[in-house]
Amino acid sequence: MQQLTRLVQQHTAIPFPAHIFRLESGLTVIHQHIPATPVTVVDVWVRAGAAAEPDDWYGMAHFLEHMIFKGSKTVGPGVFDWVIENSGGMTNAATSHDYAHFFITTAAEYLPETLPYFAEILLHAQIPDDEFIREREVVLEEIRSCQDDPDWLGFQSLCETIYGDYTYGRSILGTEEQVRMRSPNQMRCFHRTHYQPENMTVVLVGGIEQEKALSLVSENFGNFEIRSECPPTRQKSKPILQKIQRTELRLPRLGHARLMMGWLGPGVAQLSEACCLDMLSVILASGRSSRLVRELREEKQLVLDIASEFSLQRDASLITITAWLEEGDLEQVEAIIRDRLQEIISEPITEAELQRTKRLLCNDYAFSTETPSQMAGLYGYYNTISAAELSVSYPQRIQQIQGFDLQRVAAKYLSPEKYAVTVMLGL
């Protein structure tokens, strides 16, 4: 085990319950033993999301996620899926802007048998031409099915409006035309550039002991492909919203209109501010006693529903407010939301509301860290965009927030005069 360096834990007040190791190759391994569960999750995170795509290689990161399952020279298409599911396990994957991740959930006893297959397909994706062409049809069907989903279309449009040509404005799936322009050669190059140890985190959580976990990872995640180099990704400057940027979509079959408003948040480097925005989104529109739900759904009955979401991203987070409503009420509702934002900026939040929201968020955190897969996902995500240890600092950061912090962060990020808005209407 001499090739392992146990990293010194960073100076966070909350002890990190898992252990972080860096292998000689540069691969990060995070392990947490949970003796009570027979389940083990292996979640592999790669800094190879859509943000890593060369400028014109739209849809590449996501398409590659599909092609990983087509196997390597020694593991044929579908073999890995069969091996995992035949031993009662599950596997899947997801791609976003900052990451692609692949996970298996299985009984710990099967890991020595299944992990070699998992490592093999991730590290040595073969991307055969004929499979590439076949799988392209599947990706195109995925794009078509998203285009029949109005909420996906609306969110896509809002992201484009808010981020412009900044990387987070790209469609992760790409369009049909863009996907048809990708080639197997490009994809092999993208894989060999990014699926390298320093870009990857292997998280193991569950019924497996540390020594066993580390030796399994060392044995199987040792041999990476020879590096390639993709064309460069142009660094674009972060967008700044100078005014209200409006987009309108007209769609068939739309049952009712949507108002989707979005603001740019800080990146993970300003995690405390991001936590304030998370809290503001709950105060505004999460739960029946939140401000906008109470006023617009329960009292004035101007919306069918309204919700706010905060998504933490590496470079620029996103906070959205979405309302489902009658077309005729669009303007009025948008104006009320603007007023409420002004209020949150200019009037101090009450102690009761502050405490209530803190309790809600801290309990939510407890509720969403119950299973090995939830924990593995949390550690892997934070390690991919920043550092795993930060993930457990969340409750403490929330507890430290004061009313004036929220006012200051609202004033900085949630301007009632500068935001992106997508309105969706029927044909």
Place this chain on the structure above:
Amino acid sequence: MQTVQRTTLSNGITVLTVENRATDIIAARLFFRAGGRWEPLEKSGMSHLLAVLLTKGTHTLNSAEIAEKVESIGASLGADASTDYFVMSLKTVTADFGEILDLAAEILRSPSFPPNEFELEQHLTLQSIHSQKERPFNLAFQQLRSAMYPNHPYGVSILGTEETVTQLTPADLHQYHQTYFRPDNLVVSLSGCIDHEQAINLIEQTLGDWPAPSHPLPTLELPPLSSHPQTDKLPQESQQSIIMLGYLGPSVYKREDYATLKLLNTYLGNGLSSRLFVELREKRGLAYDVSAFYPTRLEPSQFVVYMGTAPDNTPVAIAGLEQEVKLLWEAPLAEEELQSAKNKLLGQYALGKQTNAEIAQILGWYETISVGIEFDDDFQAVVQQITPQQAQNVAQRYLSTDPYISLVGPAQALELAS
């Protein structure tokens, strides 16, 4: 699974507990034998509306006060109606459990259905029904369901229809509540950081003095179902066609047939190594979403295979799905294929019982539908015993008829499908 303890209180409430000290959380499910199945057809949607309105007023608390009580301590509490059960779900950190259980008890025992809240939620439900039409999948499923279950509650969405929901009144909800919400029709199932005795004490304190009425619960008569396959087409301006094939299948009470069809459904449509996924997606690139489902039901269920595909593929997709179902009853599966499907079904079954909420849900539900908590083990044992011959027999019994076919997609594509 951890040990389950079961007690029946003197007023008829069944209590199930699983003590799980892994986290500082308690999840509870309070099940009533009520839901869509118990609704007269002309009152479809009643259970859903009741579920929404329960948390919007009691004799002592209004809607905002209830929300405040729950949200101020960061708990979750919600009611949900399904075709075969009605459930209230709670989740709290351990210290707050008693307080939220008190609130849940008050809500379940004395809801007030305030008229203004009724109007609001009725209106919002009508809007939700309307918005179901936004997604081709929902349209296709509704079309299939109404063809397979004519004059039957399973033929209608749990939301009800525009016609029925418009007609509902607070008096309907009162009557429905009076009839089915009684302690001898209640199962309380909980999992988390609490032992059986503590749980019983808390439930006795909040629900122990709820008297069971002396009159029996009404009996339910549903029309018999028989298979009359038909093809329905609904033209839509969409990017994909949705193709669904449906077969009437057994209820959960035909234990062996049920377990066998669950196994066949897993073989056919569950996961990345399933037959439909491999043949129609991996090898032929016809779909992103191609799958099968066979829900566990008290009444005859439905075995459904479906996919979304480019409009031009519509006829090929129908033929492909039919062919895969046909292979199940034409010849027996190989022993290894069946074993692999068993491993997958039982493995995923075990993975579905990880959180406290999942454990409380599955046990409470088994108790509610009267198969009992033993079903958790029985089901797994029955699956292990299934032979290729038995699987083929069951496939012949249920899947060798023509299917109900539901198609949604561009008009031109639907015409291609004869």
